[in-house]
Amino acid sequence: MMNYLWIPMLIALSKELAANAQSTGVPLLLPSETHFYPKVPRCPAPDPNLNFRPVIGILSHPGDGASGRLNNATNASYIAASYVKFVESAGARVIPLIYNEPSEILHEKLDLVNGVIFTGGWAKSGLYFEVVESIFKNVLKKNDAGDHFPLLAICLGFELLTMVVSKDNNILEGFSAADQASTLQFVNNVNINGTVFQRFPPVLLKKLSTECLVMQNHRYGISPEKFQKTERLCSFFKILTTSADEDDKVYVSTVQAHKYPVTAVQWHPEKNAFEWGLSGIPHSEEAVQVTQHVANFFVRRGFDEVYIFDILKNRCPKL
């Protein structure tokens, strides 16, 4: 019924419009043909001189990450999916750096990537340790040669860099921070310019110190006192944050190299958005934002030409 009513009405309407157009001499235009909508600028082709195709190398860790349920081979190694998702979520791709592949191949790959991640895990000796040390030295060399090449060391990565930089394989102390969410306490008057926290919104930054938005899962660490007493450590890194374990023992939780784009975190930025296997992982909206901000910072950092490091005059200040 409605259909029959509409058709004559539409015919009448279109006749009227046509007559109107004829009488005024103004042709009828479709909306896209009028200037009613502002002209949309054309998108220029990407500048071929700019490389917005970041690729990040992630070093694999011995084992299968599943206590042998997936692979028992002695030479097996793995990268937890969360690290890959973390990198990809910020618009980069991943090349796995297999820790026990021939060194020439591993270093060839290192020349193809724009930055490296050392993951969490347990291996603190043997080939894995040697490979971490050799990649770390290579990262410094690249940066010294003017290639801005960032490194993010997470959890075990933090601990290994602490050992490598201090040249002391027994420097770590015991802490009780397994499967525990924590806050981050910023060092008094610390300048976060040029650090992983630089682009955090002020509200989120504040919440980091009052709410448990980061995931800890470690039994080793280093106290701020020991860190500052160790000349090699405090002349290389500045401490940005500390956290407390289950016994309220304080450990260093975030450090930034004074002169290099090298960041080490004892916490797990990749877990909040992407891992569900431990009960302590925070998954609140703010916790997920922490994952996102760290990923964006790390992936974009390698491309940030104007990155300027804050070189402290007093390199080993008392906290």
Ligand SMILES: *[C@@H]1O[C@H](CO)[C@@H](O)[C@H](O)[C@H]1NC(C)=O
């Ligand atoms: C690895 O060895 C363990 C213990 O023998 C066994 O339970 C598991 O099924 C093995 N995994 C694979 C993938 O074969």
Ligand SMILES: *[C@@H]1O[C@H](CO)[C@@H](O)[C@H](O)[C@H]1NC(C)=O
């Ligand atoms: C591990 O051992 C297996 C079997 O010998 C071999 O096929 C594989 O290539 C080895 N993987 C690495 C990374 O060395």
Ligand SMILES: *[C@@H]1O[C@H](CO)[C@@H](O)[C@H](O)[C@H]1NC(C)=O
């Ligand atoms: C951060 O550092 C840059 C480069 O040195 C400087 O231009 C900027 O003003 C600094 N921002 C703050 C908030 O200190």
